[in-house]
Amino acid sequence: MKNTAVIFKKQLSDTLKNKTILIQFLMFPVLVIIMENLVRIEDMPEHFFVKLFAVMFVGMAPLTCMSAIISEEKEKNTLRVLMMSNVRPAEYLIGVGAYVFVMCSAGMAVFAAVGGYSGTDLVQFIAVMSAGIVLSELTGAVIGVFSRNQMTATSVTVPVMMIFSFLPMLSMFNDTVRNAARITYSQQISDLINGIGTSGISAESVIVIAVNAVIAAALFVIVYRRKGLE
Numbered sequence: 001m002k003n004t005a006v007i008f009k010k011q012l013s014d015t016l017k018n019k020t021i022l023i024q025f026l027m028f029p030v031l032v033i034i035m036e037n038l039v040r041i042e043d044m045p046e047h048f049f050v051k052l053f054a055v056m057f058v059g060m061a062p063l064t065c066m067s068a069i070i071s072e073e074k075e076k077n078t079l080r081v082l083m084m085s086n087v088r089p090a091e092y093l094i095g096v097g098a099y100v101f102v103m104c105s106a107g108m109a110v111f112a113a114v115g116g117y118s119g120t121d122l123v124q125f126i127a128v129m130s131a132g133i134v135l136s137e138l139t140g141a142v143i144g145v146f147s148r149n150q151m152t153a154t155s156v157t158v159p160v161m162m163i164f165s166f167l168p169m170l171s172m173f174n175d176t177v178r179n180a181a182r183i184t185y186s187q188q189i190s191d192l193i194n195g196i197g198t199s200g201i202s203a204e205s206v207i208v209i210a211v212n213a214v215i216a217a218a219l220f221v222i223v224y225r226r227k228g229l230e
Helices: 002-013 019-038 048-075 078-084 089-115 119-146 150-170 175-181 185-194 203-227
Strands: none
Touching (some): 002 089, 048 078, 048 089, 048 150, 089 119, 119 185, 119 203
16 A cells, blocks of 8 residues: 555656646546536537536546556656566556546546536436546556557557547437447446436446446456566
């Protein structure tokens, strides 16, 4: 726990220095405040931008940050130094994962406040967002461990991030895209968020998210065994 806490504090202290990471945490929360307060369109669903940007935030920020942090520290040999300092891989990954989750939770709080969630709706919103954040973190960790440097990580992260963050938005306007997007966890997160207060948690959403989690975990194990953190 001590090593994990040190890794967490290290990442926290580096937040303001790393503008690329910082902007991922700030971009969508700031956008949702602006759009919710300035944009008014006739017949637009209530808190449309909260629901839209919350899903995009889940599919983009945790994934991008995890892959960027791990690949950067691999490229700079920071991870090698940490491993030689008796920091175990699990301690490092938990520390980084906890940091990304806490930072994303701050953004999640903004979405919840702007969306006016309270009571059981708030609990459901937090649970659904948290599940999506953790799954995106795991996906980002797979990319970060797989990549030998930041350039490789970016080239892989961008298309993956585009799929998970933009498919739910595109599926709102195209049934074909929606049918294809149903197998992704981000689409199910979108459905669950849009259903808060009107419908319960569907079995399909739970199954799809669970299957996505199993696949991501399996990929992480395979990549970690082949690449490691050094």
